[in-house]
Amino acid sequence: MDNIRDEIEIADIVAKKLLKENELSEEEEQQLRRWLEESREHEELFQQVVGGQSLAEFREIIRLSDPGDQWQRLDRLTREKKSIGWRRWLAYVAGVALLLSLGLWFGLKQMKEDKNVVRMAVIESGKMRALLLLDDGRKIALQERDTLVTTASSNINIQMGQVVYEMKDDVQETVVEYNTIVVPRGGIYSLVLSDGTKVFLNSESELRYPAKFAGGNRNVYLKGEAFFEVTPDSLRPFIVNAREMQTRVLGTSFNILAYADEPAIRTTLFTGRVEVSVNDTPLKEVLLPGMQASWEIGSDNIGVKKVNMDIQSLWRDGIIMLDDDRLESVMRMLARWYNVTYEWKGDRNARHTFTGKINRNEDLGSVLSTLTLLGGPRFEIVGTTVYIY
């Protein structure tokens, strides 16, 4: 009991410090200092609260449950006594139903795989959107409705957000057919390549890949940003060509950021081992998990540093993570997420930096208002242009 009481007291002191400056008594200040020095975890917790990350998360979680609804229940229960087990019973029934439907799904899947269908790529949809460019120049908007596309070597069946290739019998193995997935501004998409490698593509990004990997290397070509989970194959290295940089791997997961308008290309390794090199130069670095290689375009070395991996791939969950970023780079990110352009009306070199999370479900207006509130400039949105004052 005492333990929890102490924790609440510390929380009270921190909250007081945040909300009312200079009102902590000498004793409270000391108590806070002692607590902060007690462990690194305490210090981290404090930084996360002060930095706003905890609050952002708090806001996300409390959204899940409505206090008003809960009060209604509580109000009934504390007026007259009643049993409260019904909800658990309902959960049990739902669980059984879920098991049944999973069983059904596995059954169906089994049936499907018995047919002679080569499953080459899976494109997961949702509110996601992308464009599929075929080798023969045709463009297909990827949506959830069913479509059947026939190409020289295959039938591509797009249904329920999945792309299934059926290779035609009379086509020689040597024909390499390249497809390109284009994700527009404001979109996000994921797909599974024919070797099982998973790729998550960020907004305004493109991936060019062979419908089926032939022998030798597994080469793909990236513009923009993507996260890869490469299926191991020790005989066929997987090579991502992103602008001037090559990332060569055997089986691993990593993130590459290579937008045309960013001043650097960055590769962040999550698991395994990768080698990055820059075309037409002797520059080369081997990365271990948690490390990021960054090459400023045109420079003569690759910088390597340790980074927080959690932050680097948050974009996959629809979160923009700002980590001491200058307004210019914040604006580039926002332009890609929200499909807008921006124009500087005031001083673009302001040194103010921003740290925190932006949920892409938030509308742009409220994101910009928050930036203003945090000491950023004033913004005005006209049509799809943001003016920065």
Place this chain on the structure above:
Amino acid sequence: MLDNSHIERVAKGDRVAFKKLHEELYQRMFYYVYKILHDKEQAEDIIQDTFVLFWGNRSNFNNLLAVKTYLYTVVKNKVLALIRDTANRKRILESIEWEESTTEDNILISAEICGQVQQAIRELPTQTRRVIELSMQEMTVEKIAEEMQISPNTVKTLKKAGYQVLREKLKHLRMFLFFL
């Protein structure tokens, strides 16, 4: 905000005061339980049961710290009991790996701090809060004036004052997003 005299009213059986107590403490307790269990229904049930217990014992309390200590203690015990349930253990261990090393204690502290800050923002005067909410939805001053049936000048004044209060109240926060 809640204070000790508020608790005394609850102790005497004042249901309006009880409702307010629930309203202020519910979200931070939900955050606490949800962060550990990752299950909305279970979290709601546990908090529900805890408040029911508290209501039965209400006459024993005369200060806020004691109430909060009681509520968090009961909630924590219920959470631990649930984790001991083998059916749940595996699933929770799996999700905890992703949380790095945040212990229950630290979650409790974050819950309390965030809950209090959130409450402070909710306590802006109703009209000011409404103006700020609407302007964050990209509504123009004129639109807001029309919606709230007040003059555009009043909107401007409230807006300015609201931002000022927020900036003042939260000046120790380097960043806070999705407020309001």
